[in-house]
Amino acid sequence: MIKRMSIVASMMTVGLVVAGCSADEETGQAKEESYIIGLDDTFAPMGFRNDDDELVGFDIELAEAVAEDIGVEFTFQPIDWAMKETELNGGNIDMIWNGYTITDERAEQVAFGTAYMENSQLIITLEGNGIDTKEDLAGKNVAAQQSSSAVDAIESDPSNIIEEFANGEVVQYPSNNEVFNDLITGRSDAIVVDETLGRFYMNQNPSDDYKVLEDNFGEEEYAVGFRKEDDDLRERVDQSLEKLMNDGTYEDIYDNWFD
Incomplete structure (x- = not known):
């Protein structure tokens, strides 16, 4: 009887641990919303590699500020710039954000967010x-x-x-x-x-x-490029950019790279 009770207790403990891990994993997955930004990592000062091979630049800092504001994670993926729209619509990246100019031809393939810089x-x-x-x-x-x-x-x-x-x-x-x-x-x-x-x-x-x-x-003007069906992501990024432009964050980042 004692042995059987010990076994049952042990099984219950294991079950609780497993259940707790599953709950944590599910919670973690729910919180860890992640998107991939495609960029040309030679396009200074918007997004490029410094002497320590780190990705830096105006668009990098601005994207990171947006990610923090809306509570998601952005990762940056260098791509062949000639293939940027193909990479986006093929699902390899979720955004094009690297001094990406609004043009009529590109608008046929992507949905542009609100313009955030003149060029x-x-x-x-x-x-x-x-x-x-x-x-x-x-x-x-x-x-x-x-x-x-x-x-x-x-x-x-x-x-x-x-x-x-x-x-x-x-x-x-x-x-x-x-x-x-x-x-x-x-x-x-x-x-x-x-x-x-x-x-x-x-x-x-x-x-x-x-x-x-x-x-x-x-x-011309720069904007972020999204897949045409990703309306929710585009609206969230646009709203965040508007907020950062109004609260001084955008200006601080701009002065850091263009003052």
């Missing part, structure tokens, strides 16, 4: 090469990042200046670092890049040879 497409060249206006790009080699809004802006420019470029095309590279290297080494005569990235890059790599034209390839 423009700078034309950068080197002193002494005779390029002073957009029209001077005729016959020149012009480079930009592959599948970037810079390429979209050039291709949709009302002047159709791309037809006058060398070979009638934009020279495209996977990263903006390669685009700048192409300019510095003289393989390209001019480059077109996001103003946020271009001015940050030139500030970090100062040279008297850089020249920014007064002309540009248009004004």
Whole structure:
């Protein structure tokens, strides 16, 4: 009798422990809401790797502030920027958040959140090469990042200046670092890049040879890209961004990277 009671008691104890673990696991799963943000980890200062190989940048800090505000976890996944919409709609990532420009073409594939930053497409060249206006790009080699809004802006420019470029095309590279290297080494005569990235890059790599034209390839806005069916996530992020813009958090992060 005593032995049977001991066995039953032991079984009850084990059952309670198992039940407690299950409850904890279920509670943990309920609280641990996690989403993956896809980004180009060379796009400074929005999201890039520092000297310690850590992901840093304006968009990284802003996303982390949003995650804390709405009580979820965001992880960051470097992706091939040319495949960003495919990665999103294929379910490999949940958001595109890395200086992602709103365009009509992209709006056909993703749902954009509320715009949170203005940007423009700078034309950068080197002193002494005779390029002073957009029209001077005729016959020149012009480079930009592959599948970037810079390429979209050039291709949709009302002047159709791309037809006058060398070979009638934009020279495209996977990263903006390669685009700048192409300019510095003289393989390209001019480059077109996001103003946020271009001015940050030139500030970090100062040279008297850089020249920014007064002309540009248009004004634009950054927003977060979501799957079209993810209305709830988009609304929660939008509401949080609005809150952070009103309580000073956004301004503090902005000053940290752009002051």
